[in-house]
Amino acid sequence: MSVHLIDRELDRLESLWEDGLSDTYRSYLEAVGAYAPAAQPKLALAAALVEIGLRLQGLGGRAAAPPTLLMGDLCLARSSRLLADAAPQGVQVAFARAIEEMSAAGASGRAVPSTRELLLRAFEAS
Amino acid sequence: MIGKRVRFETRQATEFVDITGRLRDEVRRSGMRMGRLHLQSLHTTLGLAVNENEPLLLRDFQRLLERVAPANAGYEHDDFARRFEVALDEPVNGHAHCRQLLLTGFATVLVEDGELVLGRWQSVFAVELDGPRHRELAIQLDGDFSLPPRGGGPGRGARAAVTSDLLELELTRQLLDDPDPVSEPMRRLVEAGGKRLRPKLVQLTAGIGPRSEPLRAASLAAAVELLHNATLIHDDYVDESAHRRGRPTVAAAEGPERAIAVGDYYFAKATRLIAEIGNRSVTSTIAEALEAVCASQIDDVALRGAYPGDRDSYLGVVRGKTAALFAAACASGALLSEASTEIVEALRRYGDLLGVAFQMTDDMVDFSESSGKPVGLDIRQRVLSLPLIYAAEDRTVGPEVRRLLAGTLGDAEVGRVAELVVSSGALRRVHAEAETLIEEAVQELERVELDGQRPVLISLARSAVDRTF
Numbered sequence A: 001m002s003v004h005l006i007d008r009e010l011d012r013l014e015s016l017w018e019d020g021l022s023d024t025y026r027s028y029l030e031a032v033g034a035y036a037p038a039a040q041p042k043l044a045l046a047a048a049l050v051e052i053g054l055r056l057q058g059l060g061g062r063a064a065a066p067p068t069l070l071m072g073d074l075c076l077a078r079s080s081r082l083l084a085d086a087a088p089q090g091v092q093v094a095f096a097r098a099i100e101e102m103s104a105a106g107a108s109g110r111a112v113p114s115t116r117e118l119l120l121r122a123f124e125a126s
Numbered sequence B: 001m002i003g004k005r006v007r008f009e010t011r012q013a014t015e016f017v018d019i020t021g022r023l024r025d026e027v028r029r030s031g032m033r034m035g036r037l038h039l040q041s042l043h044t045t046l047g048l049a050v051n052e053n054e055p056l057l058l059r060d061f062q063r064l065l066e067r068v069a070p071a072n073a074g075y076e077h078d079d080f081a082r083r084f085e086v087a088l089d090e091p092v093n094g095h096a097h098c099r100q101l102l103l104t105g106f107a108t109v110l111v112e113d114g115e116l117v118l119g120r121w122q123s124v125f126a127v128e129l130d131g132p133r134h135r136e137l138a139i140q141l142d143g144d145f146s147l148p149p150r151g152g153g154p155g156r157g158a159r160a161a162v163t164s165d166l167l168e169l170e171l172t173r174q175l176l177d178d179p180d181p182v183s184e185p186m187r188r189l190v191e192a193g194g195k196r197l198r199p200k201l202v203q204l205t206a207g208i209g210p211r212s213e214p215l216r217a218a219s220l221a222a223a224v225e226l227l228h229n230a231t232l233i234h235d236d237y238v239d240e241s242a243h244r245r246g247r248p249t250v251a252a253a254e255g256p257e258r259a260i261a262v263g264d265y266y267f268a269k270a271t272r273l274i275a276e277i278g279n280r281s282v283t284s285t286i287a288e289a290l291e292a293v294c295a296s297q298i299d300d301v302a303l304r305g306a307y308p309g310d311r312d313s314y315l316g317v318v319r320g321k322t323a324a325l326f327a328a329a330c331a332s333g334a335l336l337s338e339a340s341t342e343i344v345e346a347l348r349r350y351g352d353l354l355g356v357a358f359q360m361t362d363d364m365v366d367f368s369e370s371s372g373k374p375v376g377l378d379i380r381q382r383v384l385s386l387p388l389i390y391a392a393e394d395r396t397v398g399p400e401v402r403r404l405l406a407g408t409l410g411d412a413e414v415g416r417v418a419e420l421v422v423s424s425g426a427l428r429r430v431h432a433e434a435e436t437l438i439e440e441a442v443q444e445l446e447r448v449e450l451d452g453q454r455p456v457l458i459s460l461a462r463s464a465v466d467r468t469f
Helices: A003-009 A014-032 A040-057 A066-086 A089-108 A115-122 B020-030 B055-068 B094-102 B156-176 B180-191 B197-205 B214-238 B250-254 B256-277 B280-303 B311-336 B341-365 B386-392 B398-406 B411-424 B426-446 B454-465
Strands: B002-009 B015-018 B034-041 B046-051 B106-112 B123-128 B134-144
Touching: A003 A040, A014 A040, A014 A115, A040 A066, A040 A089, A040 A115, A040 B256, A066 A089, A066 B214, A066 B256, A066 B280, A089 A115, A089 B180, A089 B256, B002 B020, B015 B055, B020 B034, B020 B123, B020 B134, B020 B156, B020 B180, B034 B046, B046 B055, B046 B094, B046 B106, B046 B134, B055 B094, B123 B134, B156 B180, B156 B197, B156 B214, B180 B214, B180 B250, B180 B256, B197 B214, B197 B311, B197 B341, B197 B454, B214 B250, B214 B256, B214 B280, B214 B311, B250 B256, B256 B280, B280 B311, B311 B341, B311 B386, B341 B386, B341 B426, B341 B454, B386 B398, B386 B411, B386 B426, B398 B411, B411 B426, B426 B454
Parallel strands: none
Antiparallel strands: B002 B134, B015 B123, B034 B106, B034 B134, B046 B123
């Protein structure tokens, strides 16, 4: 993904990029090598946004303050749109199921499964 | 006659478990139109009650039970040395048995037109007196299970009823699949009512194109409603709202952690249901709308207190926060039915105009004693609503409105701001604008062929801004 394209997809979320999102994005890039080159950056960013968004919200831990929650919501929504743009249906469904699993655990007071593990597995869905 | 068991887990020693939703589901699944639902506790420390689900009142009930039969009053039942055949895990619970005497173990709720007959404030509770435990109720449904007459070519009213039934069934079905910690709060919200405008728009517009499939439309409509409700659950936490649709919000009743998790769960579930429909244009349309909703929520909070504000900023927020999902509902239904691009875009514009008008009308509700909603919430939160913008920029009352909104807002100040807004004529101005937008929305419908759906869409648009104040 060109710098210009990343900038566009980070609208309103720029502050997160230096605060861990860029590293998370790069780590997911390694996992999306099997997809078409044009889709890879969007898929990696979508995964990174889910991971950072849920962390911001405090899912499974202490609730985030309202402005931070809204930022987390925007991360999830942006991720959903990126997946709609670039992911096969199976990956879209697998991502949603991963978030369902984590949030159900959070609501039940159970330990929330690792976001990274679930999303890496979701990339294997077709 | 149908007999079943309703099973659930309690979490507290004393707990009022609202089972109204579960019972409604059982009635709907059974298809019973007219009759009686009998329920019976299968435990000697689990009672039944019909009363109001208001958290403070429930605490009053709990304290009443504790006063009448205190836990430490010394009960002969708890003197295991004098009893025969005491189980190894026998609990010390004489108080719980005595409290159960004050309640009932049996109840009957009437069913008419396929719905429980309950008053506005009535909920059915299973009352745990010795929890936490696994509990079980026996229920029997006894009555007329025949389907309502639908033969002879259904008219518009009958079609609308069937469409509405499909949506409610789909919502019920989806919630049945989910774990209790997330489904129960969402069920409370869904069952508390709401106008269901967004799913209705999906279903109506899904009947316009050549591929009209009511079941797929109901799936999409239910997903859109769940998505909308997920955003409301997070909004209520952000706004510190205690009630929605007359019931405690998830954040108020169960804490912000649960509210965040429930919102996230249904955000994800709704996007999954939409993805599973398998129409890429529909998925993208809803995803883009959701992004707009979330971005505008951030703006909405950031702009709070920035009076006098301006109409353009307001419209920017409202187009994202409210109108985006209305527009997406209209467009996605039409896309699902494979309507032409011209129709999809006309409906998208109709939804956008309707959404803005709807939000303007909702802003006015904040000043209405008769709306059923608390007055002055927007004032207290210093929301940049259109009536407040107009009053704040008014030459006569504006200085006082701005001064009040810049200071501490107690009940007296909130009341005074509301008076000033009304006296400034701001509400009339906002209402007139909303009506103009609705007429523009109706004009969008005049330009395309809508396969008989135009009158319903026009009626729905007009009713959305026609509220009694």
